[in-house]
Amino acid sequence: MTADKGVLPGIKRDVPTAIHVQVSEHIRLRIAGGEWPPHYRLKSEPELAQEFGVSRGTLRRALTTLIEEGLLRQVRGRGTFVTSTTIEPAIAQKLSTLSEDFASQGVVTTTSVRECSLIVPPQPVAALLDVAPGTQVLRLVRVRRTDQGPVALLFNFVRTDLAPGIEEVDFTSASLFGVLEGTYGLKIATARRTFSAEAATADVATALDLNEGGPVQYLQQVTYLADDRPVEYSDVWIHSGRLRVTSLLLRR
Amino acid sequence: MTADKGVLPGIKRDVPTAIHVQVSEHIRLRIAGGEWPPHYRLKSEPELAQEFGVSRGTLRRALTTLIEEGLLRQVRGRGTFVTSTTIEPAIAQKLSTLSEDFASQGVVTTTSVRECSLIVPPQPVAALLDVAPGTQVLRLVRVRRTDQGPVALLFNFVRTDLAPGIEEVDFTSASLFGVLEGTYGLKIATARRTFSAEAATADVATALDLNEGGPVQYLQQVTYLADDRPVEYSDVWIHSGRLRVTSLLLRR
CATH class of the missing domain: 1.10.10.10 (Winged helix-like DNA-binding domain superfamily/Winged helix DNA-binding domain)
Known part of the structure; x- marks a missing residue:
């Protein structure tokens, strides 16, 4: 020594x-x-x-x-x-949700539910969910925060023919994938996620403590069941200063 | 019928x-x-x-x-x-490069090399590349364009002890991973990529036809060899209106 x-x-x-x-x-x-x-x-x-x-x-x-x-x-x-100074969920790499990734990393988050109601979605969302125009779906709007402040604003659109009564669930504590898989027995299989940098609208800026027009990480997702039916569409806005999307990748 | x-x-x-x-x-x-x-x-x-x-x-x-x-x-x-109206490379999902992903999708791109020289990198880059302070590495600065205009501005820092003479390569046509794997026989194994939305600096805005201060997709990457040595660090700036990073994900 x-x-x-x-x-x-x-x-x-x-x-x-x-x-x-x-x-x-x-x-x-x-x-x-x-x-x-x-x-x-x-x-x-x-x-x-x-x-x-x-x-x-x-x-x-x-x-x-x-x-x-x-x-x-x-x-x-x-x-x-x-250690990274920002939270780095690996949601670009695996089909986990923010809440699952936070839980596995021991990050404590709270969720506030801004809306949980049946609505007729915009036509592009209806098309991606493969429901007829005019069909009602669940719209769930949530803000997730860590002790640093709000980190993500989530808009989920969920097919209620696949999850009847889901608008009664309290999503303050329940996770969306958890409910779809656990309560409704759905087999979530795949998702397509796209990432882009967008300018924060006034609403997004207010929800995430950002400047209007400033950069915000946008993630669009469509989730499919094992039988290839789409079950959920989402728009997610992420505060890049507090949360960086990560991917650990293998060459072969 | x-x-x-x-x-x-x-x-x-x-x-x-x-x-x-x-x-x-x-x-x-x-x-x-x-x-x-x-x-x-x-x-x-x-x-x-x-x-x-x-x-x-x-x-x-x-x-x-x-x-x-x-x-x-x-x-x-x-x-x-x-079809998507923007190019959607799956670089959040697999360890391919933009040029490989463009090629596999039949997207025609051109590359202009702005710099290809030996420099002493900033200390955080030296640390992530695991080279001693003051060690020279390759700095490669490129702009990739499709027929829509510039889509990505790439700054790569490459360890020259692992690829001696790499500064002589013409990267207008050669791909970086292609050279590292083909010419130098290196076994690229893994990478960590993080994605965030940033405000475009004047230089980035000019290179990508964006407004200064407007949103730009930023990707930071460290690439490792099979023996776990870091070989390359990069900062990549992406024009989200022309190119959306995509991930196709499996739940299990």
């Missing part, structure tokens, strides 16, 4: 502050200054210990502090990474 | 225009008016023939015209769909 020598300028042995506290503060500054950006993979523990001139035990104590603070995260078999 | 009866108002038997031409014009208007939006799946041929009050042969002739015009496309086993 290496002795705790102050190799790196800034790590001082002759001050009352414990060495591991100095190391974690050093790393904290590198992260805050952008030198170690989100998703940066730290060098191995022996390399880092050598670089800081501290023992591996001291280094590990510093890393543990930063992991507990949420600034670093360890991925088994891959190493230690700088 | 049903006789050609003018059931639908607008399809007329007592005019010189052939029935199939009237039917295709009818469908063209529905698409243009948004009644049949992009990705709308048409009813089955027997149902449509009945709705228009024409024979299946006549209907099929009308559909063939629209397929040839690029307004409709047939997907084997799934039916006939309205």
